[in-house]
Amino acid sequence: MTSLAAPEAPPGSPPRTVRSRHVGRWVWAALVVVLVVWALRSVALNPAFGWGTVAQYLFTTAVLHGLATTLLLTVATTVLGFLLGIGLAAMRLSGNPVLSSVSWGYVWLFRSTPLLVQLLFWYNIGALYPKLSLGIPFGPTFFSIDSVNLVSVLVAALLGLILHEAAYAAEIVRGGILSVDAGQSEAAVSLGMTRARVLRRIVLPQAMRSIIPATGNMVIGTLKGTSIVSVIAVTDLLYSVQTIYDRTYEIIPLLLVATVWYVILTSILSVGQYYVERYYARGAERTLPPTPLQRLRRSFR
Amino acid sequence: MSLLEIRGLTKAFNGVTVLDGVDLDVEAGSVTVLVGPSGSGKSTLLRCINHLETPDAGTIAVDGSLVAYRRDGDLLRELPERAIAPQRRRIGMVFQQFQLFGHMTALANVIEAPVGVLGVPRREAIERGRALLARVGLEGREDAYPRQLSGGQQQRVAIARALAMEPTLMLFDEPTSALDPALVGEVLEVLRDLAAGGTTMVVVTHEIAFARDVADTVVVLGDGRIEHSGPPAEVLDDRSVRVA
Numbered sequence: 001m002t003s004l005a006a007p008e009a010p011p012g013s014p015p016r017t018v019r020s021r022h023v024g025r026w027v028w029a030a031l032v033v034v035l036v037v038w039a040l041r042s043v044a045l046n047p048a049f050g051w052g053t054v055a056q057y058l059f060t061t062a063v064l065h066g067l068a069t070t071l072l073l074t075v076a077t078t079v080l081g082f083l084l085g086i087g088l089a090a091m092r093l094s095g096n097p098v099l100s101s102v103s104w105g106y107v108w109l110f111r112s113t114p115l116l117v118q119l120l121f122w123y124n125i126g127a128l129y130p131k132l133s134l135g136i137p138f139g140p141t142f143f144s145i146d147s148v149n150l151v152s153v154l155v156a157a158l159l160g161l162i163l164h165e166a167a168y169a170a171e172i173v174r175g176g177i178l179s180v181d182a183g184q185s186e187a188a189v190s191l192g193m194t195r196a197r198v199l200r201r202i203v204l205p206q207a208m209r210s211i212i213p214a215t216g217n218m219v220i221g222t223l224k225g226t227s228i229v230s231v232i233a234v235t236d237l238l239y240s241v242q243t244i245y246d247r248t249y250e251i252i253p254l255l256l257v258a259t260v261w262y263v264i265l266t267s268i269l270s271v272g273q274y275y276v277e278r279y280y281a282r283g284a285e286r287t288l289p290p291t292p293l294q295r296l297r298r299s300f301r
Numbered sequence: 302m303s304l305l306e307i308r309g310l311t312k313a314f315n316g317v318t319v320l321d322g323v324d325l326d327v328e329a330g331s332v333t334v335l336v337g338p339s340g341s342g343k344s345t346l347l348r349c350i351n352h353l354e355t356p357d358a359g360t361i362a363v364d365g366s367l368v369a370y371r372r373d374g375d376l377l378r379e380l381p382e383r384a385i386a387p388q389r390r391r392i393g394m395v396f397q398q399f400q401l402f403g404h405m406t407a408l409a410n411v412i413e414a415p416v417g418v419l420g421v422p423r424r425e426a427i428e429r430g431r432a433l434l435a436r437v438g439l440e441g442r443e444d445a446y447p448r449q450l451s452g453g454q455q456q457r458v459a460i461a462r463a464l465a466m467e468p469t470l471m472l473f474d475e476p477t478s479a480l481d482p483a484l485v486g487e488v489l490e491v492l493r494d495l496a497a498g499g500t501t502m503v504v505v506t507h508e509i510a511f512a513r514d515v516a517d518t519v520v521v522l523g524d525g526r527i528e529h530s531g532p533p534a535e536v537l538d539d540r541s542v543r544v545a
Contacts, residue, residue: 186353187400187459191414191466192390195382201417205404283404283446 050253057244057257066240067261069154073226073236077161078219084162085169090199092174103170110167116228119160123153123232157229165222172214176207208280216273220266227258237261302365304329304501305350305470310359312345312525319345321525322359327470327503327518332496334512334533335505337522343505346522347472350503351392352385363392363470390418393463397475399455401447407434407458408443411465419466426465433461437491453484457491464495471495473504513537 043049057063091103110118121128126147133144180203188198230239241254248254278291290298305327312320319342327333335343348354350361352369360377361368369385370377401410411430415421421429434443437457447455456476463471473492477485489511496502496515506512512519512533519536521529529536 181398181400183396183398183400184402187394187396188402188414189386190351190353190389190392190394191462192386192388192418193414194386197417201413202402206402280404283406283448 048252049256050250051256053250053253054256054260057241057254058260060244062240062244063237063257063261066235066237069235069240070223070226070237070261071265073157073161073229073234074219074223076158077165077222077226080162081165081222082169082173082215084166085171086173086204088166088170089173089177092170093177107167107170110164115160115164115225116231118164119157119229119232122156122160125156153229153232153234156232157226157234161222161226161229165218168218169215172211172218173207175214176209176211177203179210180206205280209277209284212273212277212280216269216277219273220269223265223269224262227262303327304364305503306360306362307346307350308360310346310349310356310361312342312349312354312356318525320349320356320359323522323525323527325520325527325530327501329469329501330499331517332502332504332515333518333520334516335503335520335522336507336509336512337528341522342525343522344474347394347474347503347505350470350472351389351394353394355379363388368392386418390414390466391469393466393468393471395456395459395463395471395473395476397478399447399452399459399479401455401459401462403447406444406446407439407450407461410447410458411462414462415465430461430465433464434458436464436494437461438487451484452480453487456480456488460488460491460495469501471500471502473502473506475505475507477506477508509537 044051088103088106091099092107094100129147131144132147133141135141177199184202184206185198188202189195193201226236227238229236230242233239235243237258241258245251245254275291303326305325307323307325310320310323310325311318323342323346325333325346335346337343345354349356350363350368360370366388367377368388369380371380372378401407402413405413408427408430411433412421412423412426415426415429416423431440431443434440437460439454439457439461442450442454445454447458450458460476476492477488480488485508489508492502492504492511493515504511504516514533516533518530519533520527521536529539
């Protein structure tokens, strides 16, 4: 007679489990580590990278000035672009067919043309509208000014970036608003809130959860995207290092200077995004995940 | 004059008639339970009362004044949003899916509208909010987010939130239909308590036992019309009545 029982275990204690060995994992890990070390070593030791030169220029006034311009462009573009985007999203979702269509048309137009082309248009605005005036449409004019005086390269860059950003921000915000259950608005309206209040207090805070990751992408994209303004001679980070290497021919080290700054800024933004996301996760998860700092502290306790 | 007076209420969705000339009176302090098979127009009727649905014809008056419309000869002209909002403050609504604001704690849900809409001082609103949460049996859960509460607890917060506006009329749209059977009792208990306290209520529900116990009037809807209406004993014991 054969026994169906499992192999004998010592009486009293249940058999212990042993995890399977992942031999393949170790092999692949070793291979990849070797490749990464090899690549890092070549970057560090190849004199053409000119790390000494990089260190020398990293904190020069011209570079820091360019960095400040890049930051200004990024912040202004993000803040104003998103304010305009929220307005466009509200128009698109409103019951007014004219506002809705105009919003759709705006997004269509600004997403249909390359940012570079839009920037060149703003740069050359003086050729399209030599004079800009303030007044009532089809009515009297209060004052007017030559375009070239008002639209400096920086203003042209800001206009181009903001209007382009707004089109994308509108879609991000609209997507976020649509992700909130319509029942939430009904409940709020039933309490006697006005539409504007419902949007501000109930819908937008909950929409933030899906708006933030896409916005994080946008901000980082914008930060790097601002480098495109160097084509219209705005002295941003990239243009500043270009000006230097045009003189010294140390092209690679100076591009690395810009690269290092871009990496530092995007890293800061990524960390910021993590914490903003965590803030808006209130109520959406039963318990908030620990922050990396909290995790670190816990492992040392 | 009844607190709620509905006359000739008619509503169609894409050519399908959902409400077909409904007349209904609800007296102050009474409990009216709407029953009937699904698709009979119960929820639509309830949602018309606070203008979440736009009726095609007919009048709804609460406390003698038309909700969301003004009379203009033979026509009813819809009021602007800002004129409807104050009317809705007097009509509390509890939804099948609770619809608590997910980004706010239980207490914040309850005080949001009193503070933001009525302008009640925050301190006073918090005090009253705590009392209301205690009244629905949720003392100590003020700081919990909706996701941290059971369905029954969420629905009780939703009831407290509606009560915080001190409405003259409370509407309940299938308040227990989304709950596990084990949690239905705790919500019905709160409804019983409100009824005993004299709150005017219109309740859409499939809980026939609740209707029998608590209702002053049971109204049976079928195909958009009121088929029967009367005291629960009379309506629910009539074998010819199709209640669910």
